Amino acid sequence: MSSRVPRLGAQQKKTNNLAYLKKAKQACIRNNYAKAYENFVLYFESLEDPADSDLAVQGVFTRLVCRMGSILEETSNTEELLKCYIQALNFFPDNYLILNNLGAYMFKISEINIARRYLEKAFRVNKNYLPAEINLMHVKWHQMPRWHFRMLNDKARNEAYKAAIESVTAKGYKNVVDIGAGCGLLSLISARIPDTSVLAIEENKQLYDMCLDVMKNNQVTNVKVMHCYSTDIEDPPDKCNLLVTEVFDCALFGEKALCTIYHAISVLRTEEDYKIIPAGAKLYITGITCEDLIKRHKLTLDKSLDLLNLGNICLTEHDLEPYETENLTERNVEYLTDSHRAFDINFYDLEQIGEILKDETYEKIIHLKCLKEGEIHAFAVWFDLNLTDDITITNNPLNADRVTCWEQAVVYLDHPVEVETGTVLTVKVGVKDCGLHVELIEIEPHRNHTCFKASKDVITFLNDPKLVDTIAGLEQKFRDVNFTVVDNNCFPLLGFLLAKTGDSSTVYHPIKQETDRAFFDYLLTVNRIPKERFVIVKGLEDTPGEDRTIFFFDSIHVDGSLQNYCLTKNEIATWINVPQCLNVVVQLINSPYIEICNKVDDANVFGFKIADVINEYSGFEHPNLERLKYEEYSTPVKFRLEGDGEASKNVIALKKGDCNAILLWYEIRFYQDIVYSTLNSTHYKKTCYFLNEPKQLELSDGVTVKMKINDTYMKFSIA
Structure with missing residues (x-):
């Protein structure tokens, strides 16, 4: 009988529970988020197990935490934001919504490894929660940029390095140090040569871990892997008479290549008789014109000028980088000047490298002769990399045998220069902060218009x-x-x-x-x-x-991803929301570029087992595509964006072949009959959703395209 009589303490505890919960709900109604959160915390702390609380109550608390997180993020109150999220996760450690929001925030503040842990857990808890899946994919992209895929898939580069390594090791140089080893391809090549010892140095923790896995998967035992900057090493950790490195960007110097090589020869090599791969490099510069490229950095459209009375204005990009990476082979480029060899560097010559590095800015003056008349918009830069005396690779866009892992560097001019045939341009070329710096010395600077900078x-x-x-x-x-x-x-x-x-x-x-x-x-x-x-x-x-x-409201980011278009769906009857509706348009395609940039094929790396390790970072989406060569495999099909959920559409194959991606763009109905498509936009980029395995199609095959959407997160696939 007595066992059925509730204890006084238990009754009091329950009363307090209900009081806290009531206060929390009332504060939510008044939008007093801090008070609501405080009482929810007291409520859950009073329970033996917060997970036993009503699911509806948990839902209200989750929405409150996410709302508070947004407010605290807007006010840059990181300390309170983390306290709020972590305290909530102490109550509900498997709440995938809170895990995702915290992971996304940690990514924004560049705590990449912490972000990945929270997002991986959110995805494990609910594999159908699209925001966690996509946020995790974005974190992995940051850890493993797409140029790693493109580099490993560049057979010409790989074969040239392999030939160079085999040639040099055949002469007895077998104590190898691989600087900037990445996932370890060059170390693998070196290690498979009999009697070699290899030290692989990689500063990126993700790549370092990957390199360890790659060595294990390929049963390589004569490679030692170090996690550090090579330039932080003060004494040689192993014998070294062969330095191998590939720490170059599209303008040669950008990844501190000269500093790395100078230190390696000075500190890491242990023998007077040594070799280095590459042995040297030549860097070239030329003047170009390209309407497509200049439109990304300077206002040129007459229509804009007429509408807003901007006829006497020069508008150029604010805070322009010293150079940008462009694939000039896919642009309508006209080369207006001769090509000048700006640098010819012998990597064995420490005096030459030291001369370049000793000053904060190393500069030299060169002269470019104009071969035809026109308007020079920019300077194009490329290089030859002399791996050995006999083996050279280049990213020269005019060379059909160029490697593809490096594109070209383009240095844009704020003010294009009109030139005549025979005009000689004076250009200052140098190395500043270990990177390339180019400046045109104008004889008669322009002074005939007002100049502004804009984003x-x-x-x-x-x-x-x-x-x-x-x-x-x-x-x-x-x-x-x-x-x-x-x-x-x-x-x-x-x-x-x-x-x-x-x-x-x-x-x-x-x-x-x-x-x-x-x-x-x-x-x-x-x-x-x-x-x-x-x-x-x-x-x-x-x-x-x-x-x-x-x-x-601009419903689309410039990179082609979706903004929160739902904000335009305001319920106030007297508001006019623009755009009125948004369609996403998709089309089945095949594009070799998508494969090269997103998936490593072991056949391109001499059969070494690398693909399984690096392809974990591939994902399923390639955004921010400005230009893409592809074959159409279906007519376009539209999906109306009307909220969260899933939808599917049937398309018919236009030809026989392999479809490997789904191209995406938007149709925006601004108002009534005012419609705009982003397909050929020079402002909005396109996106591709690529398939894990190409889909073999026959002419007239029916294919089902599936769309999944949650808030601004989308995913497309085919059945």
Whole structure:
């Protein structure tokens, strides 16, 4: 009988439980998140096992934690954010939503290894939760950039290095140090030669671990792997009479190659008689013109100039890198000058390398002769890598036998230069902070227009003729509508046009980059727009929530991924949301480039067992594609983006062959009949979802394309 009578303490505890829970729910209703969280914590702490609490209560708490995480992230309160997430995970260690949010945040603050642990756990708990799967994939991409795949798949590069190593070791140089070993391909090549000993040095922890696994998988025992920067080693750890390295970027110097080689010869080699692969390099530069490339860095579109009275302006990219990587073989490039050998470096010559490195900036003057008239937009740079006296590889875009793992470096000019045949350009070429630096010395600097700097996104937006024309047409629809306008695009073209032509509309623009503010202020002045009619604010939270509002939201990131387009689905009846709807368009394709960049084939690395290790980092998506060579294997098919869930569409194969990817772009219905496609956009990039194994198709085969979407996360596959 007494065993059925509740103890007084237990009754009091239950009462307190309910009081905490009630207070937490009331605080949630009042949007007092801190108070709600405090009472939820007290409630769960009072339970013997929080996991036994009502699932609906757990759901409310999860949403609260994620909401608080967003607020704390916006205010950069990392300490409180981590405390909130970790305390919540102490109650519910398998809550995949909180695990994912914490992992995504750790990725944003560059705590990559910690991020991966949380995201891997979130994905293990729920393999159907798409945000965790995609966030984990993004972390792996950061740990293993795609150029690793492209490098390992470059058979020409691999065969040249193999021939060089075999040639040199045959002469008795068999104590090998491989600097920047990566996953260990060059070490494997060296280790398979009889009587060699190999020290592989790799500073990247992920690649170091991978190198260990690769050696184990290939049953190699004569390779010692070290995790460090080679330049941090003060004494030689092993005998060394052969240095092997491949620490070069598209402009040769960018990965501190000269510093690495100088230190290796000075510290790591142990014998006076030694060899180094590569033995030297030659770097070349030439002047080029290319309309496609310059549009990414300088405003050129006449339509934009006419609409906003920008005829006497020069707008170029803010904070431009010293050079960018481009595949010039896929561009309509015209080479206007001769090619000049800017550097000829002998890697055995410590005096020469030391001379380049001793000054903060090493410079030399070269002269380029113009072979034809035209407008020089940029300088192209490539190199020859002399592995031995007899073996050379190059990334020269004009050489059909070039290697493909390196593209070319392009140094853009803020102000293109008009030249005549025979004109001689004076160029300063140097090494600054261990990287290439190029500067044109102009004889007569331009002074005939106003110069501004803007973010790259603003420039590519204004240089997209179809996008500009479409939004100009959209402005015609709203010109006589007396609404408040919120234009949330990177460049608020609709907002500027309505403020310029409308009678009473007030425009608000949440600015994306503060570097664009001076240019935007100039636009207000030159178009005689009063600043009270066009208000630049810091974020969406600073825009008015008025009833009569046109809300223009950019639903797609420049890299081709989806933004939170659901924000446009505001329930206020008097709001006009732009775009009105968004379709994603997909097409079955075949592209060799997708395979090369995302999946290693052991056949390209002499049959060594590397693919299983590195392909873990492949994923299923290749975003940010500006240009892609491919064959079409189906007609396009549209999916309406209407919220979370899954959908499928049937397509018919257009030809026989192997389909290895699904190409994706967007169709945006801004308003009524105003529609824009990103397929040929110069602003928005495209995305590919690639298949683990190519799908063999016959003509007229039916194929089912499946879409899965959760918030802004998408995944496409075929059945």
